[in-house]
Structures are given as C-alpha cells and as structure tokens.
Amino acid sequence: MRRLSCFVSAFMLAILAACDSTPAAGGVNSNGVPNTLRVGIIPNMAPDKQSARYAPLQEYLAKRLQAKVELFVATDYAGVVAALAAKKVDVAYLGGLTYVQAEAQVDVRPLVTEIDKETGTKEYFSGIVVRGDSSHQTVQDVVAAKGAFAFGDVSSTSGSLYPRVMLNASGADCSRSAIDKCPPLGRVSFTGGHDATAQAVANGSADAGGIEIRILHRMEKDGKVPQGRLRVVGSEKVMGYPWVMREELGDQAGAAIIAAFKEMRDPALLDLMQTSGYQEVTDADYAPVKKHATDLGLLTRR
Known part of the structure; x- marks a missing residue:
C-alpha cells in the first residue's frame, strides 16, 4: 500500500x-x-x-x-x-x-x-464503529475478534491515523513497514473516504472501521446511513x-x-x-x- x-x-x-x-x-x-x-x-x-x-x-x-x-x-x-x-x-x-x-x-x-459544532472547539472526534447489532462493545473486542477492518484514505487523520492509534492501544500491532497489516486483525482495507467506510461496515464487508464521527452524524441526518445501523465503540479527539x-x-x-x-x-x-x-x-x-x-x-x- x-x-x-x-x-x-x-x-x-x-x-x-x-x-x-x-x-x-x-x-x-x-x-x-x-x-x-x-x-x-x-x-x-x-x-x-x-x-x-x-x-x-x-x-x-x-x-x-x-x-x-x-x-x-x-x-x-x-x-x-x-x-x-x-x-x-x-x-x-x-x-x-x-x-x-x-x-x-x-x-x-x-x-x-x-x-466543530459538536465539541465547540478546534477539535473533533475520530472513532471506530461497528454495526449496531455487533457483539463488540469496545475497541479491545474488535481487536480480539481478529476480523476485517476498514480505514478511509491512507493519509486520513481520523479515518486512518487515529484509528491505528486506538487499535494499537487496544492490543493490535499495526505495522510501521506495511500499512495494510494490523495483526491480529485478519484483513485490512482502505475505502478512500469516510462515507465509503461507513457503508462498508453497514453492509458487512468490514466488521469495524475508522471514521470521522461528525461525518457519520451528517450521513445519518441525510438518511445515507440509518440511525442505529452503526455504533461507536471508541473515539479520540483530533485537532481540526x-x-x-x-x-x-x-x-x-x-x-x-x-x-x-x-x-x-x-x-x-x-x-x-x-x-x-x-x-x-x-x-x-x-x-x-x-x-x-x-x-x-x-x-x-x-
């Protein structure tokens, strides 16, 4: 990659x-x-x-x-x-x-x-999401399940960098030398954007994904992702x-x-x-x- x-x-x-x-x-x-x-x-x-x-x-x-x-x-x-x-x-x-x-x-x-309208500051939230009906409650659960994970663009702050930080803090070992390796996660993909990541998790092609939370909320508001279809299991504040x-x-x-x-x-x-x-x-x-x-x-x- x-x-x-x-x-x-x-x-x-x-x-x-x-x-x-x-x-x-x-x-x-x-x-x-x-x-x-x-x-x-x-x-x-x-x-x-x-x-x-x-x-x-x-x-x-x-x-x-x-x-x-x-x-x-x-x-x-x-x-x-x-x-x-x-x-x-x-x-x-x-x-x-x-x-x-x-x-x-x-x-x-x-x-x-x-x-940011949601935080009232210069910072916003990056998050890791799963489907609403998933048994995963934490990022540790996501890592332990060894499933498929979707990032956005390789160079996305909230769709790639901070999700990797959260995964590593929860027991993963996202590689410095191979961007598409995050053991013990079984498969890592890059969707190219937050909207595509949301859809990948929603339709089941990925078990979890990294996304900018305010973009998820906009998609829910616009009806592009049904309310409750995705659930946030971990988040980190990011400078705007x-x-x-x-x-x-x-x-x-x-x-x-x-x-x-x-x-x-x-x-x-x-x-x-x-x-x-x-x-x-x-x-x-x-x-x-x-x-x-x-x-x-x-x-x-x-």
Missing part, C-alpha cells in the same frame, strides 16, 4: 508538472493575494460531491479576497500534497496528517481551522482540519486569508461548511498528530 501511495503521488506530480507552474499573469492584488488563487481540497468524501459543496466558498473567497479562485479537488489525499509541492496550489484544506506530511516536503503554514498556504505567498496574503475565514458571517455558508466559525492555528497545534505519524511510520521528512 505504501508503494502504491508513493506511485499515486508521483503520478499526480507528473500530471501537474506537465502544466505551466508560473504564477498567474498580473502578480498579486492589493491584499497580497495572487490574482488567481488556486485552492486545493482533500476528498474526505466523493470528489465530485466535494467540488459542488465548495462552490459557495469559492464565490465567497473570490469576492472577499478580490481574486479569481480556482478549486482543485484531488482524487486522493496525496494528490493535494503533490499539488502543493508542484506549486499548482496556493492554499489547501488538509487533514492534520496530510498537513504534517505536506509540511515535511513543502514550506507551508497552517492558518485556520473550523470550530487546517487551511494552509505556501509560505512564499507571504505575511500579507496570510493575514488576508485568515481574516476572510475569521470574518465569515453568512449563516448559510457557515452551515454549509459545518461550522460556527474559524480560529487561527499554528504548527504547534499539530504536534500530537506529528508524533503519532512518526511513531506509526507515516511521516517521511525531506
């Missing part, structure tokens, strides 16, 4: 490198922001749904920053990191793990994260998804982008973004994520 992930990243870089990587004509505007601001987004749900979902944010940022805003939704998490490395993306919405992986390769700065920028954009651009998020007031847009507002974050906020990623062999520094 690690070799496959590296291949995907290399493939994405090759595609991106084939395009012109020079800044947009006309340089930057009075906010210090590029006249064409390229925004990358990780696909924590199906990429086609992600693009449509962020269209109102694209419009808001364009008006607020007085710039043309182009959205790029990668097919996987590694694709956004590849886009940052190739300078095809200026600003990106990343998970905590994706951020520390990007920061190990590219000069990037975290700017803001959303205030950071919006980051490439350092070379500079302090003026950083301040303008931070202000745009912190001054977002439109209730409909905030509701769409599943938040009540935004708060600033720094690299220090992601120290726990960086430590877990290092311990589990998911972080390679330049």
